[in-house]
Amino acid sequence: MSEWVQATVVERIRWNDALISLRFEAELDPFKAGQFIRAGMDVDGERIGRPYSMVNAPDERPHEIYFNVVREGPLSPRLAQLQPGEHFWVVPTPNGFLTLDEIPEARHLWLLATGTAIGPFLSILKTAAPWSRFEKVVLGYSVRTRGELSYQGTIQEIRQRHPTQFQFVPFITREPCDDLLCQRIPACIESGALERKTGLDLTPETAHVMLCGNSSMLQDTLASLEKRGMKRHRRREPGHVSMEKYH
Structure with missing residues (x-):
């Protein structure tokens, strides 16, 4: 069984009724940007953990x-109620391969996420690595409503630090959005709307795409990219699309 260590909440951020961030202190092993840990709480005598x-x-x-x-759910509502000074549990060893050292060289890096799956991409964008490796970096963030576009302050800071390299593209799928892309990510790839928005070609010759989201998003977006001659990246068979299921 994995060893757990105690985590202490430093700050709780409530973006809306369903979206929460917890900032915490804990003795974690070194991790790479894009990786995840396992967090848990004791519920009815059982420790429930999720990545x-x-x-x-x-x-x-x-x-x-x-x-x-x-x-x-048994865990997330309880985590969401934690206040500064309160505790939960974490497995200190990080996991996951959605990291920049796992992908091949390319001119442009596309990071496409749905909902809370933007988290690992924000970690990556805060590091020096993408800005030294890629000419252009695009962050695509798909949510249902404008009220779910969390971390806008962080994204604005990234834009200010890298104004010529970075582009942020929000997708709003369930309410009118005249100035934004109003369809799911795969639909905007199929129609060419994403390329028109960024002014960049999404092609095997120039791009590497990292996807993080639910199963439907991953499946549909990969299918759209495959129509462009892109294929899933694996260590033994290099490609153009890296992906990780979220939830």
């Missing part, structure tokens, strides 16, 4: 996770 991606960069403190509250 949560790190939002903070590896050299940034406090640590931070961002999650959706599943109202009938």
Whole structure:
């Protein structure tokens, strides 16, 4: 069984009724931007744990996770109620391969996420690595409503630090959005709307795409990219699309 260590909440951020960030202190092993840890609480005599991606960069403190509250779930509603000074448990060893050292060289890096799956990409964007490796970096963030576009302050800081390299593209799928892309990520790839918005070609010759989201998003977006001649990246068979299921 994995060893657990205690985490102490430093700050609780309530973006809305269903979206919460916890900043916390804990003795974690070194991690790479894009990786996740396992967080848990004791419920009716049983320790319930789930994976949560790190939002903070590896050299940034406090640590931070961002999650959706599943109202009938055994863990997330309890985590969401924690206040500064209260505790939960974490497995200190990080995991996951959605990291920049796992992907091949490319001119442009596309980071496409749905909902809380933006967390690992924010961790990556806070590091120096993407800015030294890629000419252009695009962050695509798909949510249902404008009220779910969390971390806008962080994204604005990244834009200010890297004004010529970085582009942020929000997707709003369930309410009118005249100035934004109003369809799911795969639909905007299929129609060419994402390329028109960024002014960049999404092609095997120039791009590497990292996807993080739910199963439907991953499946549909990969299918759209495959129509462009892109294929999933694996260590033994290099490609153009890296992906990790979230939840």
